[in-house]
Structure formats: structure tokens, C-alpha cells
Amino acid sequence: xxxxxxxxxxxxxxxxxxxxxxxxxxxxxxxxxxxxxxxxxxxxxxxxxxxxxxxxxxxxxxxxxxxxxxxxxxxxxxxxxxxxxxxxxxxxxxxxxxxxxxxxxxxxxxxxxxxxxxxxxxxxxxxxxxxxxxxxxxxxxxxxxxxxxxxxxxxxxxxxxxxxxxxxxxxxxxxxxxxxxxxxxxxxxxxxxxxxxxxxxxxxxxxxxxxxxxxxxxxxxxxxxxxxxxxxxxxxxxxxxxxxxxxxxxxxxxxxxxxxxxxxxxxxxxxxxxxxxxxxxxxxxxxxxxxxxxxxxxxxxxxxxxxxxxxxxxxxxxxxxxxxxxxxxxxxxxxxxxxxxxxxxxxxxxxxxxxxxxxxxxxxxxxxxxxxxxxxxxxxxxxxxxxxxxxx
Ligand code: NAD
Ligand code: MG
Numbered sequence: 001x002x003x004x005x006x007x008x009x010x011x012x013x014x015x016x017x018x019x020x021x022x023x024x025x026x027x028x029x030x031x032x033x034x035x036x037x038x039x040x041x042x043x044x045x046x047x048x049x050x051x052x053x054x055x056x057x058x059x060x061x062x063x064x065x066x067x068x069x070x071x072x073x074x075x076x077x078x079x080x081x082x083x084x085x086x087x088x089x090x091x092x093x094x095x096x097x098x099x100x101x102x103x104x105x106x107x108x109x110x111x112x113x114x115x116x117x118x119x120x121x122x123x124x125x126x127x128x129x130x131x132x133x134x135x136x137x138x139x140x141x142x143x144x145x146x147x148x149x150x151x152x153x154x155x156x157x158x159x160x161x162x163x164x165x166x167x168x169x170x171x172x173x174x175x176x177x178x179x180x181x182x183x184x185x186x187x188x189x190x191x192x193x194x195x196x197x198x199x200x201x202x203x204x205x206x207x208x209x210x211x212x213x214x215x216x217x218x219x220x221x222x223x224x225x226x227x228x229x230x231x232x233x234x235x236x237x238x239x240x241x242x243x244x245x246x247x248x249x250x251x252x253x254x255x256x257x258x259x260x261x262x263x264x265x266x267x268x269x270x271x272x273x274x275x276x277x278x279x280x281x282x283x284x285x286x287x288x289x290x291x292x293x294x295x296x297x298x299x300x301x302x303x304x305x306x307x308x309x310x311x312x313x314x315x316x317x318x319x320x321x322x323x324x325x326x327x328x329x330x331x332x333x334x335x336x337x338x339x340x341x342x343x344x345x346x347x348x349x350x351x352x353x354x355x356x357x358x359x360x361x362x363x364x365x366x367x368x369x370x371x372x373x374x375x376x377x378x379x380x381x382x383x384x385x386x387x388x389x390x391x392x
Pocket of ligand 2: 152153225
């Protein structure tokens with residue numbers, strides 16, 4: 001029987017890479033549903049190629065346009081338009097696996113819907129876990145969902161850890177997340193205010209969505225990944241470390257109690273963790289080139305520079321603060337990055353907005369998804385106000 005896959009965010013960098021892997025294994029996988037925000041043309045092409053049962057667009061006008069174009073091209077894909085359409089395709093009884101590749105907290109509700117339906121959940125959408133935290137992990141556990149990390153660092157750690165989770169506290173000392181250091185690793189920190197969105201999005205090794213590209217340049221991406229690792233692997237925040245590794249060949253490491261370290265290596269190509277998550281515990285071809293060790297000149301490691309990357313340390317601060325603080329940090333960062341990409345905020349003010357928002361908003365006690373979404377909205381409002389004060 002073929003596995004039926006729902007891809008949330010199918011037109012993005014992770015979404016298109018996922019479909020690339022799926023297309024290599026049409027005998028094992030078929031696309032059940034696709035979703036995107038605004039890219040109707042690409043969605044139409046994906047529907048023509050993968051013939052999903054359902055497609056979802058983020059707004060009604062885009063959904064109408066897609067429905068018209070599907071009809072005029074004689075394609076049978078049905079466009080769902082209800083407010084809970086994403087949750088519907090994430091939890092549909094016929095979907096076996098859900099690739100969560102929406103960017104930002106917008107992906108949280110469909111992730112939780114997939115978890116509640118006990119799906120195999122392939123998580124690229126790190127912000128959903130950063131916001132959802134304990135609630136997200138409890139939902140996965142309570143409903144017997146299978147959560148597989150797609151973020152390359154977390155996939156690496158997942159592959160290095162012993163399969164028996166209950167043995168981790170006895171055996172594992174710490175997790176070592178590698179970071180590329182982004183495009184400004186060697187740039188004079190005093191010149192960072194003049195960085196343009198184009199410069200920030202020119203990542204040295206990967207072509208990624210614009211938001212994660214900016215996060216890589218500020219190292220907020222690594223901050224979010226520290227929080228992601230804390231939840232995925234139930235690890236104390238102080239047992240999660242970050243080391244800069246510009247070549248991005250070692251994708252992350254696990255240090256054991258006896259000081260032995262296991263690392264996962266490979267070419268920097270997101271199809272590797274995607275194929276790993278899709279097929280786990282089987283292994284399938286990803287399309288990525290194998291590592292050529294004869295051509296690797298050096299693998300280097302260095303400490304992250306706290307002056308150049310002040311945002312990195314917000315992860316540990318937020319994890320040590322009250323529950324919900326990581327959701328506030330994420331919301332503020334989404335707002336600040338959007339303002340930077342729209343040229344309303346200087347690059348080095350992204351951190352300033354995050355810091356000010358964290359200082360301003362003390363999260364209330366949280367119980368439900370509604371509480372979290374309300375906190376997310378409140379943090380966004382504060383971050384908008386702060387960003388406006390520093391508007392360019
Ligand atoms: P992207 O911007 O290329 O794609 C995002 C996708 O989500 C698109 O299909 C877009 O249409 C859709 N989308 C955006 N906003 C939406 C909304 N409000 N509602 C519904 N759909 C929406 O981003 P990406 O680089 O593919 O990243 C996706 C996620 O994967 C992010 O959370 C990112 O941190 C994570 N991730 C990406 C990479 C990478 O190499 N690109 C690596 C690791 C993790
Ligand atoms: Mg990553």
C-alpha cells in the first residue's frame with residue numbers, strides 16, 4: 001500500500017524538496033493533499049504533477065483562482081476553503097503522513113491536528129514546536145503520533161541517539177547543534193546595521209525561504225533550534241550546546257556520558273533529512289550527492305561570537321523563564337524579521353525588538369491552544385509597536 005502524504009507549505013523550499021523526494025518513489029508514496037499561501041501557478045503545476053485529492057490556499061481569492069484554473073485544466077483536485085481546511089487535510093483519516101513545512105506559528109494548529117489524529121508528523125516547521133512547547137509534545141504523546149524531525153540538526157541528533165528513548169537519561173550527556181554562522185560570520189559587527197534583505201538572504205550553503213534565511217543570518221534560527229531540541233529530545237536547556245561549523249557537513253552531534261561523540265554527516269541538502277523522515281526506519285534514495293571525502297578540504301569548528309550574534313542566547317534565557325516565553329520570543333522575531341524584509345527595520349534592530357518585547361510581556365499561565373494563540377497575538381502587537389518606534 002502506498003503511503004498518502006499531506007504536504008503543508010508545498011510551494012516553499014522544504015515543500016518542493018519533499019515533492020522531489022516523493023517523485024523519486026512513486027511506487028511507495030502518493031500525494032494526498034497540498035497547501036500553500038499565495039503561489040497559485042506553482043500550486044497548479046504541483047496539482048497537475050501529483051494529482052492530490054485536496055489543495056488549500058491561505059486566502060479565499062487565491063483559493064478561487066486555483067479552483068478556476070484546476071477546472072479549466074481538467075484537473076480533479078478539490079480546493080477546500082473553510083477556515084479549518086489546513087486542520088482537515090492534516091488530520092484526514094486517509095492521510096498517513098503530514099509534512100509540516102509552513103513557516104511560522106501559522107503552522108501550529110494543523111500540526112496539533114495531525115498529532116491529535118495520531119499521524120506520522122514530519123516536522124520542518126520549527127516555530128510550531130517553539131510556540132507549542134509542552135502542549136505540542138503532550139498532544140503527540142497522548143494520541144500516539146510519530147514525530148520525526150526534518151530540521152537537519154534535529155534529524156542528525158535523532159539518527160545518533162539510541163532508539164530506546166527511556167535509555168537517554170542514563171546514556172546521553174549533551175547535544176551539540178552545529179551552525180553555519182550564516183553570511184555575516186566574519187563581517188565587522190559594527191557594519192551590521194546596513195545589511196539589506198538581499199544580503200541577508202544569500203546563505204552560503206543552502207537556498208531557503210526568506211524568513212529562515214534572515215534567522216540564519218542573525219542566528220535566531222539556532223536559538224529556535226535550541227528550543228526545538230529541548231522539546232524534541234526532552235533535554236535540559238543547559239545540556240544543549242551550539243558550535244559553529246561553516247562547511248555544514250557535520251549536521252549535529254550527541255555526546256554520551258563516557259565523552260564519546262556520535263555525529264551525522266552528509267552533503268548539505270535538505271532532501272537527506274526529508275528522505276530520512278519519510279522512510280524511517282527504512283532508508284531510501286534522496287537525490288542528494290554522496291559526500292566525497294577526497295574533496296573535503298577541512299571540517300572546522302569555532303565558538304559562536306556572543307557580540308555578533310546576541311540573539312542566540314535568548315533561547316536559553318527564554319527556556320529558563322516562565323512557560324510561554326519562547327512563544328513570545330518567536331512571535332516577536334516573526335514580526336521583526338517581516339519588518340526587516342519590508343525594509344522598515346534595520347538588521348541589527350531585530351534583536352533589539354525581540355529583547356524589548358521579552359522585557360515588556362510577562363506570559364500569563366497557559367492551559368490551552370487558545371491561550372497560546374492569544375499570547376502569540378499579544379506579543380505580535382507589542383513587537384509591532386516597538387518596531388514602529390525604530391522604523392526606517
Ligand atoms: P518557505 O518560505 O520557502 O515556504 C513556506 C511555505 O509555507 C510556502 O509554501 C508558503 O506558501 C506557506 N505559507 C507561508 N505562510 C503561510 C501561512 N500563513 N499559512 C499557510 N501557508 C503559509 O519556507 P521554507 O524555507 O520551506 O521553511 C519552511 C519551514 O521549514 C520553516 O519553519 C523553516 O524554519 C523550516 N526549515 C526550513 C529549512 C530550509 O532549508 N528551507 C531547513 C530547516 C527547517
Ligand atoms: Mg536547521
